Amino acid sequence: MRRLPFSPWHFLLMPLALLFVLPLVQMLLTSFMSNAEINQFPPKLIPTALHLEGWRALLSETNAPRWLLNSILVSAVSVLAHLVLCSTAGYGFARLKFAGRGVAFMVVVATVMIPIQLLMIPTYLMFARIGIVDTLAAAFVPWLASAFGIFLMRQFFLSLPAELEEAALIDGCGRWRTFRSIVLPLARPAMATLAVFTLLSSWNDLLWPLIAISDDSRFTLQVGLATFQGTRHTEWSQLMAGNVLATMPLILAFLLAQRRFIATMTFSGLKG
Amino acid sequence: MAALTFAVARPVPARPRPKARRHLTGWAFVGPATLIVVGLSLFPAVWAFFISRAKWNGITAGVPVGWGNYQQLAQDPDMLAAARHTLLLTVFFVPLSIGLGIVVAIALNQRIRLIGFYRTCIFVPYVASAAATGILASFVFNPQFGAANDVLRHLGIPQQQFLESPSQALYVIVLIALWGEVGFTTVIYLAALQDIPKELVEAATMDGAGRWRVFRHVTLPELRPVTVFAAVWQTITAVQLFDLIYTTTRGGPLNSTQTVVYYIYELAFQTQRLGYGAAAAYLLFVVTLLLTLVIVWYSRRRGSEVF
Numbered sequence: 001m002r003r004l005p006f007s008p009w010h011f012l013l014m015p016l017a018l019l020f021v022l023p024l025v026q027m028l029l030t031s032f033m034s035n036a037e038i039n040q041f042p043p044k045l046i047p048t049a050l051h052l053e054g055w056r057a058l059l060s061e062t063n064a065p066r067w068l069l070n071s072i073l074v075s076a077v078s079v080l081a082h083l084v085l086c087s088t089a090g091y092g093f094a095r096l097k098f099a100g101r102g103v104a105f106m107v108v109v110a111t112v113m114i115p116i117q118l119l120m121i122p123t124y125l126m127f128a129r130i131g132i133v134d135t136l137a138a139a140f141v142p143w144l145a146s147a148f149g150i151f152l153m154r155q156f157f158l159s160l161p162a163e164l165e166e167a168a169l170i171d172g173c174g175r176w177r178t179f180r181s182i183v184l185p186l187a188r189p190a191m192a193t194l195a196v197f198t199l200l201s202s203w204n205d206l207l208w209p210l211i212a213i214s215d216d217s218r219f220t221l222q223v224g225l226a227t228f229q230g231t232r233h234t235e236w237s238q239l240m241a242g243n244v245l246a247t248m249p250l251i252l253a254f255l256l257a258q259r260r261f262i263a264t265m266t267f268s269g270l271k272g
Numbered sequence: 273m274a275a276l277t278f279a280v281a282r283p284v285p286a287r288p289r290p291k292a293r294r295h296l297t298g299w300a301f302v303g304p305a306t307l308i309v310v311g312l313s314l315f316p317a318v319w320a321f322f323i324s325r326a327k328w329n330g331i332t333a334g335v336p337v338g339w340g341n342y343q344q345l346a347q348d349p350d351m352l353a354a355a356r357h358t359l360l361l362t363v364f365f366v367p368l369s370i371g372l373g374i375v376v377a378i379a380l381n382q383r384i385r386l387i388g389f390y391r392t393c394i395f396v397p398y399v400a401s402a403a404a405t406g407i408l409a410s411f412v413f414n415p416q417f418g419a420a421n422d423v424l425r426h427l428g429i430p431q432q433q434f435l436e437s438p439s440q441a442l443y444v445i446v447l448i449a450l451w452g453e454v455g456f457t458t459v460i461y462l463a464a465l466q467d468i469p470k471e472l473v474e475a476a477t478m479d480g481a482g483r484w485r486v487f488r489h490v491t492l493p494e495l496r497p498v499t500v501f502a503a504v505w506q507t508i509t510a511v512q513l514f515d516l517i518y519t520t521t522r523g524g525p526l527n528s529t530q531t532v533v534y535y536i537y538e539l540a541f542q543t544q545r546l547g548y549g550a551a552a553a554y555l556l557f558v559v560t561l562l563l564t565l566v567i568v569w570y571s572r573r574r575g576s577e578v579f
Binding site: 007009010012013014016017018019020021023024026027030038039040041042043085086088089091092093096097098099100101104107108110111113114115116117118119120121122123124125126141142144145146147149150175176179200203204206207210211222223225226229230236239240242243246247250251253254255258261262265266 | 294295296297298299300301302304305306308309310312313314315316317319320323330375376379380382384386389390391392393394395396397398399400401402403404406407408409410411412416417418419421422425451455456459460463508511512514515518519522532533536537540541546549550553554556557560561
């Protein structure tokens with residue numbers, strides 16, 4: 001490969017890249033420091049010795065392992081539900097003709113205009129009525145399906161040529177089987193985008209579980225950490241260990257599937 | 273048409289489907305997701321309006337007060353302060369996130385060494401949750417031992433209180449929000465830059481335009497639709513900012529970072545004033561809706577259709 005000449009852009013990009021990534025590196029390294037070491041000024045980036053007190057305290061004194069499990073469950077249910085519900089709905093809106101289709105789709109799209117603060121109070125009340133306050137359901141019900149997901153899948157199905165499905169339908173394949181065995185396998189890229197979007201939203205969500213869950217053992221990681229920070233805000237090594245637990249799964253996923261994540265960000269930007 | 277001729281040509285015609293069945297199939301596909309989306313947004317949004325016209329703590333029966341909550345809000349000093357904080361936050365966050373997004377996207381669009389490394393570094397904070405970002409930021413900006421004060425010390429600038437200072441906290445929150453969100457604006461600008469036809473830039477260069485003039489008269493106009501979108505989107509993000517405030521200052525110190533959304537949260541879930549909180553939420557909704565319409569209207573007048 002030809003060596004590219006040195007570019008002045010490095011003077012902008014190198015400091016910027018460090019500014020964005022160093023806090024995360026510091027978070028990781030601080031989780032391996034002792035609190036005495038953390039409370040020194042000037043601060044150190046590299047721990048002098050490997051201290052596991054923060055991690056040990058986090059895993060034994062708090063419910064963090066439980067929170068991690070809860071977060072995984074909430075995200076798994078959200079992603080699965082999103083994939084099933086939004087792909088079927090997206091297909092229905094793109095291809096099937098039925099009474100009320102236009103109106104229903106308009107209503108779904110219009111709901112993106114409704115801001116979260118308007119929903120906080122009635123959603124809490126609704127959760128209370130159906131009895132899911134203080135259960136994990138309060139954390140995943142808001143992420144079962146979304147207007148964004150339906151829209152994304154509909155756009156994708158509209159872009160597919162219809163001939164394939166028509167051939168299958170003529171061969172006596174029902175709508176459902178055509179969808180399952182012909183259309184869905186083609187939809188992998190869109191489904192991956194949808195999965196990344198849902199994973200990011202549900203894993204990082206703080207507000208819904210915060211207002212609806214007060215039982216410590218039902219917390220997700222985000223709520224657990226936010227609450228823990230409120231009560232013991234000086235236990236930095238523990239807090240940073242918790243932060244690592246809350247961010248590293250997604251950061252690792254991002255590093256492994258960077259293209260997919262960036263495609264998701266681009267789509268939610270240009271079409272969302 | 274092709275389908276019809278085929279069907280006729282076949283010895284066994286496909287089973288005729290009655291109309292009702294077709295509608296039923298359609299709704300079977302879209303029904304569940306539509307029901308969930310509408311049930312979790314439109315339905316509660318309408319309900320919130322009825323709640324906003326009552327004095328209600330969520331337990332005892334509500335007392336209808338008509339527009340009383342709204343009238344009271346207009347004179348509520350806490351609401352006015354919260355509105356001011358939300359406005360300040362938006363006014364700083366939106367242009368900065370757009371400006372930085374453009375600059376970083378242009379830098380990342382260069383074909384230079386390490387570009388993959390730079391991209392990864394700059395996008396990675398976007399996947400970190402706002403809650404974790406807030407906790408990390410309160411560590412970095414800790415006045416006693418935080419890295420931010422260490423940087424200032426190296427630059428010979430006096431030590432600051434950051435999130436613990438009522439006059440600085442809101443601006444520090446803007447910085448933290450930028451750290452988490454610039455990755456997003458950068459990504460959409462990067463995609464837009466790569467969509468600009470190369471011929472356009474080449475033609476301008478051939479006509480003798482310098483780099484700056486190409487940027488000013490070719491690149492920027494091509495980016496305008498994205499900018500309108502980003503302005504609307506980032507305004508919504510700034511107005512709805514909650515997680516970061518919750519995990520850094522919780523509205524403090526001295527209420528200096530209490531935004532409208534945070535105030536609504538406190539009204540509803542700390543002081544149980546559900547009707548009053550719902551009214552504040554509706555007020556904010558109407559204001560942001562008008563703001564969005566103004567941005568869209570203004571951009572249409574300037575001749576860039578995106579919505």
